[in-house]
Amino acid sequence: QKEVEQNSGPLSVPEGAIASLNCTYSDRGSQSFFWYRQYSGKSPELIMFIYSNGDKEDGRFTAQLNKASQYVSLLIRDSQPSDSATYLCAVNMSGGATNKLIFGTGTLLAVQP
Amino acid sequence: EAGVTQFPSHSVIEKGQTVTLRCDPISGHDNLYWYRRVMGKEIKFLLHFVKESKQDESGMPNNRFLAERTGGTYSTLKVQPAELEDSGVYFCASSQNINQPQHFGDGTRLSIL
Numbered sequence: 716q717k718e719v720e721q722n723s724g725p726l727s728v729p730e731g732a733i734a735s736l737n738c739t740y741s742d743r744g745s746q747s748f749f750w751y752r753q754y755s756g757k758s759p760e761l762i763m764f765i766y767s768n769g770d771k772e773d774g775r776f777t778a779q780l781n782k783a784s785q786y787v788s789l790l791i792r793d794s795q796p797s798d799s800a801t802y803l804c805a806v807n808m809s810g811g812a813t814n815k816l817i818f819g820t821g822t823l824l825a826v827q828p
Numbered sequence: 829e830a831g832v833t834q835f836p837s838h839s840v841i842e843k844g845q846t847v848t849l850r851c852d853p854i855s856g857h858d859n860l861y862w863y864r865r866v867m868g869k870e871i872k873f874l875l876h877f878v879k880e881s882k883q884d885e886s887g888m889p890n891n892r893f894l895a896e897r898t899g900g901t902y903s904t905l906k907v908q909p910a911e912l913e914d915s916g917v918y919f920c921a922s923s924q925n926i927n928q929p930q931h932f933g934d935g936t937r938l939s940i941l
Binding site: 717719749751756757758759760761764803805813814815816817818819820821 | 831832859861863869870871872873876883884886887919921923926929930931932933934935
């Protein structure tokens with residue numbers, strides 16, 4: 716079992732729709748959760764992070780965390796073609812000396828105009 | 829504010845040669861991380877510096893890899909001698925402190941022939 720699992724996609728949504736990206740993790744000690752967006756050949760760009768159960772909203776993005784079920788999701792409202800990218804889920808066990816991120820393989824999102 | 833800068837962006841070398849990758853973190857960021865993504869796999873942690881000290885090097889594959897951060901500013905990652913399986917994209921990230929999110933550079937694409 717992978718430590719962080721994501722559906723590789725591609726996830727195809729029409730422009731203006733809600734894109735829902737999901738991620739599950741295996742380590743119950745994970746405390747911090749991150750969503751990065753990566754365009755081809757570019758750096759992973761941090762778009763959301765969440766530490767507590769529930770929802771966190773930032774503009775068109777909402778991160779949802781459910782520690783009991785060990786999943787974290789990212790909702791993108793009013794999807795735009797420019798949102799087409801690979802979305803990486805990452806978790807870490809903060810509070811200790813190590814701060815390494817454990818990544819999923821990423822979900823490719825394609826927003827159709 | 830300048831982001832994380834990596835050099836070179838691409839490197840193509842032959843098996844058995846030596847390559848050195850460089851990372852300049854965001855100014856003022858004490859924490860510097862190296863990660864690697866090999867073909868078809870997820871991004872994986874290599875090591876973590878706090879200033880000039882190695883905090884966690886549990887992800888380093890073997891002793892052919894040497895990371896340094898003299899003076900606590902930029903870091904280098906040397907691969908000597910390079911093997912075919914070392915091909916991939918090497919990312920550097922930095923954070924101001926251990927509890928802050930990590931910001932990534934564009935990566936160095938390393939190809940071993």
